[in-house]
Amino acid sequence: DADVTQTPRNRITKTGKRIMLECSQTKGHDRMYWYRQDPGLGLRLIYYSFDVKDINKGEISDGYSVSRQAQAKFSLSLESAIPNQTALYFCATSDGTRGYFGPGTRLTVT
Amino acid sequence: QKEVEQNSGPLSVPEGAIASLNCTYSDRGSQSFFWYRQYSGKSPELIMFIYSNGDKEDGRFTAQLNKASQYVSLLIRDSQPSDSATYLCAVTGGATNKLIFGTGTLLAVQP
Numbered sequence: 001d002a003d004v005t006q007t008p009r010n011r012i013t014k015t016g017k018r019i020m021l022e023c024s025q026t027k028g029h030d031r032m033y034w035y036r037q038d039p040g041l042g043l044r045l046i047y048y049s050f051d052v053k054d055i056n057k058g059e060i061s062d063g064y065s066v067s068r069q070a071q072a073k074f075s076l077s078l079e080s081a082i083p084n085q086t087a088l089y090f091c092a093t094s095d096g097t098r099g100y101f102g103p104g105t106r107l108t109v110t
Numbered sequence: 111q112k113e114v115e116q117n118s119g120p121l122s123v124p125e126g127a128i129a130s131l132n133c134t135y136s137d138r139g140s141q142s143f144f145w146y147r148q149y150s151g152k153s154p155e156l157i158m159f160i161y162s163n164g165d166k167e168d169g170r171f172t173a174q175l176n177k178a179s180q181y182v183s184l185l186i187r188d189s190q191p192s193d194s195a196t197y198l199c200a201v202t203g204g205a206t207n208k209l210i211f212g213t214g215t216l217l218a219v220q221p
Binding site: 031040041044045048050090094096097098101103 | 202210
């Protein structure tokens with residue numbers, strides 16, 4: 001089984017809809033991250049969490065929210081999706097020395 | 111100024127040559143430095159990490175760190191077509207300890 005899983009893997013949604021992307025990890029890491037990737041812009045940090053009670057904004061948190069339900073679970077929500085949130089979203093975990101990425105969620109907002 | 115900067119490329123090298131990928135960072139408090147490889151449509155995978163000034167070698171890969179110059183590089187010896195991918199530099203540490211990526215350099219190894 002994969003160490004970091006993301007659901008769904010692909011999602012098409014309409015402008016204004018609420019959507020949640022979920023991430024689970026079996027690495028036992030405290031640190032978890034959400035990134036989005038756009039062509040030419042690399043990986044940009046949306047939110048990160050160093051434990052269940054620690055949530056921090058990244059570079060581009062506007063329009064997004066997160067929930068750390070447990071050490072192993074970190075969810076990203078788009079409260080009201082807009083087309084420029086169309087991107088590839090990655091969840092990652094880290095023990096502070098190396099990071100592991102999930103397979104990604106391709107989100108399209110029409 | 112971006113926190114982590116890389117030349118977007120593409121960097122084209124012939125098979126068997128040395129590929130040199132460079133990265134600069136702005137936070138002097140940064141402590142850990144990583145190189146990830148990402149094939150098109152796939153998730154990034156860690157190939158090297160380095161914490162101390164100097165060189166670190168792992169097989170055909172060598173990471174070089176110069177904290178005074180805020181510079182980290184990756185050398186790939188005997189480049190193979192299968193090395194063709196985007197290479198992402200990442201940095202952590204400093205005031206917030208968040209993991210920040212550069213935009214990546216596209217490497218193309220020509221057979």
